[in-house]
Amino acid sequence: MSREGATLQTYNNELVTCIEELCAKREEIQQQISDEEKKRNNLQHDIQMLSNQLAELNESLSEKIAVREEYDKLIRETQDAYMKILKSSQALLGLVKTESSKLSQKNFTEKDAKDS
Template identity: 40%
Template sequence: MVSQAKKTDYTQNLILCIEELKTNRDCFNKQIEEISNEKLEIEKELERLNRELDKVNEGLSKKIEAKSGFDKAIEETESAYKKILETSQTLLHVLKREKMSLKSEQD
């Protein structure tokens, strides 16, 4: 049979182990709370960054659309200018031919 002193010793050891477990649990509870708070802060910051990203993407889309408008205007203007040059060359050629024709008629 176990003596009363040993029972008391077992009881004290058991109480100490339980207290140590509770201390460890409390430490983990505190860490969990700190990590949970940090997680909430990160989630809030992530939401803010996502809103900011949406604004940047919207602005970027508008700039890209505006650039496309410039590209189209430049392309149309260059094409029209090329046609004007071609027409001018044709006109100059016709005028030179007419001048030669008129000059030969005068002679």
Template identity: 45%
Template sequence: EQVVHLCLYHSCFFSGIEELCFKRDELNKQIQQEESEKARLQHDIRVLTEKLSRVNESLAHRLTARAEFDRTIAETEAAYMKILESSQTLLSVLKKETGNLTKAFEPRKDH
């Protein structure tokens, strides 16, 4: 009877060990899957970080170019407004002088 008890004890012991080994193997598979996922995510992060860096460089270049366009446009508009003002002044002077010259060459009416 003691031998039977001992056999049952060993059987239960080995059954318990087998179950623990099985659970450990399942856990190991999950660990490997998560490590693969982690590696994939780290790779994706590196790729996205590089892309972000390139986009930031391009954006900085484009922002600088846009600022240059804005400056050139503002300077050109200001210069054009000065030309318009000068043209208006010149036109006023021309009209005044034309009027003066016309009056100077009109025949005089003596009473």
């Protein structure tokens, strides 16, 4: 019986050793889980911060694009008006030159008639 008791004691010691090893491995895994959960939480926080920054940037871009479009419209309208002014100025200059030439010829013709 003492031999069976010794065998049982050996099994018991091995079983306790196995349980301790399993607990140590579990603790190691638990530490890895805790580390990875911390990393995950940090990443989720970073993602939320970046998402907020992205939303703010998109809003700012939308506003600036709208302002740029207003500038584009104002520039087009101003350029169109300026081209109309140039065409009108050109027409006015042509009219003034024509009328001036007519007046000069009329004045020259009248002068010749008086001199004759």
